[in-house]
Each structure stands twice: as structure tokens, then as C-alpha cells.
Amino acid sequence: MASQLLDVDDLLNQLSAEGELQSSGRFTVDVSKAKEKLAQFQFEDAFYYILKLVQAAVAGGASGLALQSRTAEVEVTILGLGFNPYQLENVLYSLMADRSETTPSLRHFAMGLNAAVNTRASEIMVQSFDGKEGLEVRWTKKGQRSTGWEPSKPLAQTRMLLKRTAADVLSDISAKIASRDVFSMFSGDRKGMDREQALIYDHCAFCPMPITINGRPCPGYDLGVPPYSGVLSTLWSRIFDDGSSVDPKHHLFELYLPKTGDSSLSGPRMTHSRWPRGFEKNSQYSAILVVPARLAEDSVVMPVRDGISLKPFKVAWDGPGAILYLDANDLEVDLTEVNLIKNERTLGVLGGLGRTLCEGGLQYLSSGKGIPSPKLRTTLEQRLQAGLHSPMIFI
Numbered sequence: 001m002a003s004q005l006l007d008v009d010d011l012l013n014q015l016s017a018e019g020e021l022q023s024s025g026r027f028t029v030d031v032s033k034a035k036e037k038l039a040q041f042q043f044e045d046a047f048y049y050i051l052k053l054v055q056a057a058v059a060g061g062a063s064g065l066a067l068q069s070r071t072a073e074v075e076v077t078i079l080g081l082g083f084n085p086y087q088l089e090n091v092l093y094s095l096m097a098d099r100s101e102t103t104p105s106l107r108h109f110a111m112g113l114n115a116a117v118n119t120r121a122s123e124i125m126v127q128s129f130d131g132k133e134g135l136e137v138r139w140t141k142k143g144q145r146s147t148g149w150e151p152s153k154p155l156a157q158t159r160m161l162l163k164r165t166a167a168d169v170l171s172d173i174s175a176k177i178a179s180r181d182v183f184s185m186f187s188g189d190r191k192g193m194d195r196e197q198a199l200i201y202d203h204c205a206f207c208p209m210p211i212t213i214n215g216r217p218c219p220g221y222d223l224g225v226p227p228y229s230g231v232l233s234t235l236w237s238r239i240f241d242d243g244s245s246v247d248p249k250h251h252l253f254e255l256y257l258p259k260t261g262d263s264s265l266s267g268p269r270m271t272h273s274r275w276p277r278g279f280e281k282n283s284q285y286s287a288i289l290v291v292p293a294r295l296a297e298d299s300v301v302m303p304v305r306d307g308i309s310l311k312p313f314k315v316a317w318d319g320p321g322a323i324l325y326l327d328a329n330d331l332e333v334d335l336t337e338v339n340l341i342k343n344e345r346t347l348g349v350l351g352g353l354g355r356t357l358c359e360g361g362l363q364y365l366s367s368g369k370g371i372p373s374p375k376l377r378t379t380l381e382q383r384l385q386a387g388l389h390s391p392m393i394f395i
Contacts, residue, residue: 004165006117006124008038010139011092037096040335041111046119047195048338050076051203051308052112053160054211055337057081058263058307060105064210069196074162081105082130082156088137089146091126108306109158111336119195122165127151128158206265206325207307208284223268223276223290224251227372246372248294252380253364254279255289255357263329265304274369277360287326289357293372295379296321298395301350303328303340310340314395315347319354319387320361320380326353342394350392358387 012034043049050067053076057065063080083091087106094102094110116124117139125138127149136149151157190201197213204211204218211218227250254271256278264284271279278285299322303310310328331349332341340346361384371377 004122004141006121006139006141008035008114008117010141011113011117011144012038034092034096038092038114041095041114042118043115043336043338046115047199049112049115049119050074050196050199051338052108052115053078054200054204054207054209054308055306056105056108056112058207058209059108060103061262062209064212066212066215067196067200068214069194072164074196076160078158080156081158082134083109083128083158084130085133085135085146088126088128088135091137104306108337113160116160116162119162120165121162123161123163125161126158127160129154129156131156203308206304206309208264208266209307220266220269222270222272223254223288224272224292225249226272227274227293246293248292250293251276252291252293252371253277253361253369254291255287255360256280256283256285257287257289257356259284259327260286261329263306263327265325265327275364275367277364285327287324287353289353289360290323290325291320291357291361291380292323293376294321295376295383299324299354299392301326303331305329305331305333305337305340308338310338313340313342315350315392316395317354317387317392318383318390319358320383322354322357324350324353324357347392347394354387354390354392358384 054065056062057078060078060081062078065079066077068075068077083106087094091106091110091113094106095114099107113124113126123138123140125136127136128134129149129151131154134149134151136147138145190198193201193213200211200213200218205221207218225247227246229247251271251273253275254273254277256267256276258278264286265288267279267281267283267285267288269281273290298314298316299319300312300314302312302323302325304325305328310333326349328340331346332343333339334341361380365371365377365381365384371380
């Protein structure tokens with residue numbers, strides 16, 4: 001069965017036969033080194049390819065993405081994004097070309113395709129229509145085949161279909177029965193999801209573009225929790241309000257910074273904070289700055305880039321322990337564009353957000369919204385004042 005599995009060589013066969021590709025008379029690639037170059041864009045988890053397709057859609061201004069993930073095949077449909085035939089037939093060259101010769105959307109898509117071959121696929125088909133021309137490209141062990149393609153409605157769109165081998169289909173069915181709740185497989189619950197579904201569920205809550213998973217909307221997120229839980233706790237807090245029973249995950253205040261460029265992160269479905277300054281339902285933001293009731297020593301940075309959550313990390317400073325959700329499209333990333341580079345530029349951006357948080361926090365203290373206890377108010381004010389001129393450092 002292994003002979004049926006696709007690999008990167010199968011994607012490069014036609015390109016290798018051509019010897020070289022010249023784009024606009026300026027770029028020439030040595031195809032003999034192509035495989036070595038493409039290896040730089042692989043992920044520890046090959047199923048991460050699905051997130052690169054999400055990033056391609058967001059970066060390309062798509063109107064939505066639909067995932068249909070089944071045992072035998074995975075189908076991804078991106079509405080509002082199409083590649084022209086030249087781009088699609090030579091898609092992997094976008095990873096070897098100078099960035100000025102390609103687009104962020106095409107690079108994301110190429111990285112997704114490059115990773116998808118390592119998920120034990122037996123066939124990959126991509127159909128794309130840019131509003132004027134369309135092409136279907138199919139990769140199998142027999143080679144690459146391209147034919148003209150036109151969707152039923154002449155709207156820009158891209159569709160990718162990945163098929164599994166027969167052996168993998170049988171093993172996947174056995175694994176689902178052994179490790180997953182059979183009922184949740186049909187209800188859409190997180191514990192019943194396969195790899196592609198779970199990755200989107202876990203990483204795309206902040207995506208500004210609608211996503212569906214097997215017909216169901218990808219759930220968004222709520223920020224924080226109510227300050228008190230339980231009838232007795234609520235009654236006690238209303239009488240004494242000494243702050244001792246406040247849930248540490250409750251947010252004292254939240255600052256929503258408006259979207260400033262083309263990229264953004266979506267806001268929460270609901271917030272429980274008493275002071276969510278700038279929050280508007282169904283809006284998009286450049287950053288969301290949060291201070292929970294438990295003033296931790298360190299702060300957590302939650303970067304989002306082209307619709308997916310990147311790996312969070314901690315920073316230390318003299319200000320209050322905070323959670324910083326930010327659009328990271330202007331920050332530096334590695335070659336795969338899914339890992340943020342921790343450098344002085346990143347610290348500079350975070351330092352500016354820290355000062356904004358402290359200025360907003362001091363306004364919160366004077367807003368009359370109240371703090372659960374005098375002690376917490378004093379501590380918060382001290383740390384807000386200290387954070388105004390405190391740099392951030394990586395931990």
C-alpha cells in the first residue's frame with residue numbers, strides 16, 4: 001500500500017521535467033535543489049496543512065472556508081479566493097521565489113499542499129477559478145494532470161480534495177471506534193473530531209473569516225468568566241464584596257483596540273468584564289488587552305496571524321499580569337509563518353501595548369465601576385503606575 005502514497009517527488013515530477021521556471025523574466029529556480037528547499041517548510045505535525053489553508057483564505061481576503069472531513073477524504077472549499085492557472089500549475093515555486101514575486105495567500109496555500117502529502121494521501125486534487133479562468137490539477141503516483149475547470153457559478157473559489165489510501169481508511173475507522181466516542185463523531189463535539197477538524201477548532205477561534213466544520217460553524221470564544229459562581233457566593237459577595245470569592249479568571253477590565261489595517265482578530269461572543277472598553281459585538285480588533293482578577297507576576301502573549309492562533313509565550317514586566325491577544329501580521333515569523341520570532345521588534349510592539357494597557361487601567365480605576373476589594377485596588381494601581389515605564393522581557 002505504501003507505493004500508493006504521495007510524496008513531494010510526485011509534486012515535483014512535472015517541474016523537474018521542465019528543468020527550470022522563469023517568472024516575469026526575473027526568477028530562475030534550480031529544480032534539482034527544489035526538494036531540499038521545500039523541506040524547510042515542513043511541520044512537526046503534517047496535519048498542520050489545514051491551518052495553512054485557513055491562512056491562505058484569510059490572507060487572500062476570502063469570504064469563507066468550509067471543511068468537510070470524512071474517513072476516506074478531506075474536502076476544503078474556499079469562497080472568494082482563486083488562483084490563476086499559471087499560479088496553480090506552478091504552486092510550489094512560490095516557496096522558492098522571492099516574496100516580491102508571489103503573494104502571501106499563494107505561499108500559505110503552497111505550504112499547505114507541501115505538508116498535505118505527508119498525511120499519507122493517495123491523491124490530491126485542487127480546483128481554482130480566479131473569476132476569469134479556471135484549472136484543475138490532480139496529483140497521483142502516476143503524475144500530475146491538469147485540465148480546464150469552471151465552477152457552476154463563475155465566482156472566485158478554490159477547492160482542495162485529499163483522498164486517503166484504502167489501508168489508511170480501514171485503520172482510521174478502527175482508531176475512531178477505539179479512541180473516540182461514537183456518538184460525538186456525529187454530533188460535532190470536540191472529543192469526536194479527527195485531526196483536521198480538531199486543529200481548526202483549537203486554532204481558529206479568533207479567525208475574522210467564517211469557517212464551517214462539516215456544516216457546523218466553527219465556534220468562537222468567550223472572554224473571562226463571571227466574577228462569582230454559585231448562589232451562596234453571589235449573595236455573600238453582594239452583602240460584603242470583600243473580593244475573597246472573586247473567580248481569579250474573571251477579568252477586571254478589557255481594552256479592545258480597533259482594527260487598523262487589513263488584518264485583524266475577531267472579538268468574543270461574550271465578555272463578563274465590568275469594563276470592556278471599546279467592545280462591540282461582531283467587530284474585529286488589532287489587539288485585546290486583558291487584566292484578570294488574579295494579578296499574576298508574568299503576562300501571556302497570544303499572537304494571531306492570518307486567522308490562526310500561534311504558540312503563546314510569556315513576558316515579564318513591572319505592570320500587572322495580563323493576557324495580550326494581538327494581530328501579529330506585522331511581526332517577524334519563521335519560514336513557515338506559524339512561529340513568532342522573539343526579537344527586539346516584538347518587544348517594542350509589546351511594550352507599546354503594555355503602556356496602552358496601563359493608561360487604560362488607570363482610567364478604569366477612575367471610572368467608578370468598582371474593584372472587588374480595597375487591597376486589590378491598591379495593588380493594581382501600584383502595578384499600573386509601575387508598568388507605564390517598564391520594558392517587557394521574554395521569559
